[in-house]
Amino acid sequence: MTTSEQLPIDRIRFVLVETTHTGNIGAVARAMKTMGLRRLHLVRPSRTPDAEAIARASGADDLLAAAPVHEDLLAAIADCRLVVGSSARARTIAWPELDPTEAARLMLAEAEQGPVALLLGRERSGLTNDELARCQYLVHIPTDPGFSSLNVAAAAQIFAYELRRVWREAGERPPIDTRDLATADAMEGFFVHLSQTLVAIGYADPQQSDKLSRRLRRLFFRARPDWTELNILRGILSAAQGRKSPDRFRRRTDAIGRQGPGDGSQGLD
Structure with a gap:
């Protein structure tokens, strides 16, 4: 029988980067738990979860207690095979972009094979260009252009809902890449x-x-x-960079020739 630890939805982590208000951390934890997501990671929050965070979590304080706090973003995503960043702004260099439903399908499909991360940035400025450059995809919530400001906890709720909905429907998903991808x-x-x-x-x-x-x-x-x-x-x-000698293959060929045919040869895949 498959355990909850082996379910793809349990391999998806929400990573909050430099959150200013601890109440938002608690609200994100609540949004996640209501949709069955349990992996919360924090990168350099202004303060670690406190009484306000616990109050806003409304029963999801177990997620807060288990949330690792990282000094840098790479530590939070090091073992992930896929990283998706939430972005509200157009970028100078266009990046592959998904809507929340597409992102949920892709993340669940990739989580069949290993850990996946969704990055959520600062309340005022979101993610930096350098942080977004560590993502394979960006995801954008199509808000009203006239008032596009969206609280980080509200954004987390939308993403968590889409992940839960796609998971429950188990509908059409992107083909699963079963290769052992670099982390x-x-x-x-x-x-x-x-x-x-x-x-x-x-x-x-x-x-x-x-x-x-x-x-x-x-x-x-x-x-x-x-x-x-x-x-x-x-x-x-x-x-x-010059760390390998250009004639190293010639020396190996000469050595094989001295050994005679069939001696010391190696097959190449």
Whole structure:
């Protein structure tokens, strides 16, 4: 029998970034619990959950008690195979965007294979460009353009409701990608390596490469490499940095030739 820990909906976490008012943290916990979501993560809140948060949680204080508090965003999403960011504003560089229903379907499908995160930003300014650049997709709630201000707890309730509704209906979902996809922390390590390499080989100006960096993130997030593919890419970067000898394959071929046919050979996948 499948346990609740194995259900996809239990692998979806809501990540609140630098929340100012603890009451909003409690309200988000309540919104989540009413829809069967239990994974709440906090990144640098102005204050950890207090009496106001517990009061606004209205019985969801167990989610508050269990919520990890992280010093940086990457720590909160490190093991996630998919990260979706909530955004109310248009961005200079267009990012793949979903509506709440599409996001719920994708997140539930991806959660069949591993942890998934939904990022919710600050009350006043939302998520920064750098934080959104760590997301494979953005999700936008289509509010009235004349008054688009939406409280973070209200937004969380909409997302939680859509996740619950799609989960209950178990309707059409995107095809499940069963590959062993690289996690958020592995991708971040790759992007750091890529940036260093582009500077080292003279392709990128370290003072003016923000837009290039975001475009490359969008490219590789669209490709969504698995662990083997990411290791290949890291190896290419290391070679471009001169960490691998250009004649290493010739030396190996010479060694195999001295051993004779059939000795010491390796098959390639």
